[in-house]
Amino acid sequence: MPRLILQLPGEICTNTDSGEHLLLAPEDDTELQSVAAWLGTHPVAEFYTDAIRNSIDYVLDGGKTGRFDLLSPEVHPGERASVGAKLEYEVLRTFQLPKTKPLDTHIADAPVDIKATVGANWAIPTEAHCQLCICTQIQLKNNRHRSWLVRAHRSWLYRGKGNKDQKRGLAVHARDHWSMPLYDWTDLPINPLRYLTEEQAAEVLAKRPGQVQRMLKMFHYLEGHIIPRNVFLTVGAGKQDPMRRARQLRDKAAEQGLTVLCGTWTESRDQATARGIALRTGEWIALRENAEEINQEAEAQSG
Incomplete structure (x- = not known):
C-alpha cells in the first residue's frame, strides 16, 4: 500500500469533483450522526450476520454445486470477492432500505454506500469519495466480521495502483480514528x-x-x-x-x-x-x- 500523509479533521479536503471542504470528524458530521442514530434502532450486528451468511450461501450455490466452504480450492478467488457485491443487496433487503443512485441507498435522507471486503481494505469508487460509507470487513479464516460508518474523505484514501476506475482503499489510521464503529468483531455461523x-x-x-x-x-x-x-x-x-x-x-x-x-x-x-x-x-x-x-x-x- 503506498504511503499516504493524512490530513487531520478540520483541515481542507481537496476533491476535484465537489470542490474544497472541511475534513469532518464523526462527532462533527451531522449526516453521519443521523445515519448512526437510524442504524442504532436496529440490531445491526445480527442483521449483518444474516446478510453475510446469505451472501456466502448465494456465492457457494451449494444446492447446485455441493460446495460448503468459501475457502475451498474449488472456489475461485473472484467468487470470494463477489460476496461483497451480493452483500449490498442482502443489506438493503434485511434493513428494508431502498436502492438509490448514485450510491447504494439513502439512510435518514443521507446518501450511503455499502462496502465489504473479505480482505484487508475496500475499493471506494469515485462516486463515494467524501461520501458516507458502511465498511464491513469479513475474516473468513476467523469466521467473524465487523463494520464501521465512515465518511470516505478523498484525503484519507490511498491512490489505487493501476486501477482504471480510480477506486481507492481507506487509510487504516482514518478507519481506526475518524470513523464510527457500528459493532465489534462478531462471529459468523459456521456451515x-x-x-x-x-x-x-x-x-x-x-x-x-x-x-x-x-x-x-x-x-x-x-x-x-x-x-x-x-x-x-x-x-x-x-x-x-x-x-x-x-x-x-x-x-x-x-x-x-x-x-x-x-x-x-x-x-x-x-x-x-x-x-x-x-x-x-x-x-x-x-x-x-x-x-x-x-x-x-x-x-x-x-x-
Missing part, C-alpha cells in the same frame, strides 16, 4: 458440514446411496449441531426436493436412536426449548435422547 472429516464429508455428499441415507449419516456425524436449511440443499445437490427427503427422516432417525427436531414445527420448537436450544424456522437438530421422554416434557409444557 456444519465444515465440522465433518474429509472421509465423512465424502460419504455425506456422495451420489450414492440416496438422500435419506446420506442425511441420516449427516445427523449422526453432526449430532447436537444446529443444521440450517441450506445444508440439506447442499447434501441433495442436483437432486429433486431434498427438503421433502429431510421431512421423511424423523421415523428412520428414531429407529437409530436419534430424535430429529425442526424449528418449522411448533412441537419441535417446544421440545428444543425444553433443552435450552433455540431453533429458528428452517433449522434442524438431531439429539441422541429418548424420544418418548422429550414428548412427555413437551406435553407437560403445553398442558
Whole structure:
C-alpha cells in the first residue's frame, strides 16, 4: 500500500469533483450522526450476520454445486470477492432500505454506500469519495466480521495502483480514528458440514446411496449441531426436493436412536426449548435422547 500523509479533521479536503471542504470528524458530521442514530434502532450486528451468511450461501450455490466452504480450492478467488457485491443487496433487503443512485441507498435522507471486503481494505469508487460509507470487513479464516460508518474523505484514501476506475482503499489510521464503529468483531455461523472429516464429508455428499441415507449419516456425524436449511440443499445437490427427503427422516432417525427436531414445527420448537436450544424456522437438530421422554416434557409444557 503506498504511503499516504493524512490530513487531520478540520483541515481542507481537496476533491476535484465537489470542490474544497472541511475534513469532518464523526462527532462533527451531522449526516453521519443521523445515519448512526437510524442504524442504532436496529440490531445491526445480527442483521449483518444474516446478510453475510446469505451472501456466502448465494456465492457457494451449494444446492447446485455441493460446495460448503468459501475457502475451498474449488472456489475461485473472484467468487470470494463477489460476496461483497451480493452483500449490498442482502443489506438493503434485511434493513428494508431502498436502492438509490448514485450510491447504494439513502439512510435518514443521507446518501450511503455499502462496502465489504473479505480482505484487508475496500475499493471506494469515485462516486463515494467524501461520501458516507458502511465498511464491513469479513475474516473468513476467523469466521467473524465487523463494520464501521465512515465518511470516505478523498484525503484519507490511498491512490489505487493501476486501477482504471480510480477506486481507492481507506487509510487504516482514518478507519481506526475518524470513523464510527457500528459493532465489534462478531462471529459468523459456521456451515456444519465444515465440522465433518474429509472421509465423512465424502460419504455425506456422495451420489450414492440416496438422500435419506446420506442425511441420516449427516445427523449422526453432526449430532447436537444446529443444521440450517441450506445444508440439506447442499447434501441433495442436483437432486429433486431434498427438503421433502429431510421431512421423511424423523421415523428412520428414531429407529437409530436419534430424535430429529425442526424449528418449522411448533412441537419441535417446544421440545428444543425444553433443552435450552433455540431453533429458528428452517433449522434442524438431531439429539441422541429418548424420544418418548422429550414428548412427555413437551406435553407437560403445553398442558
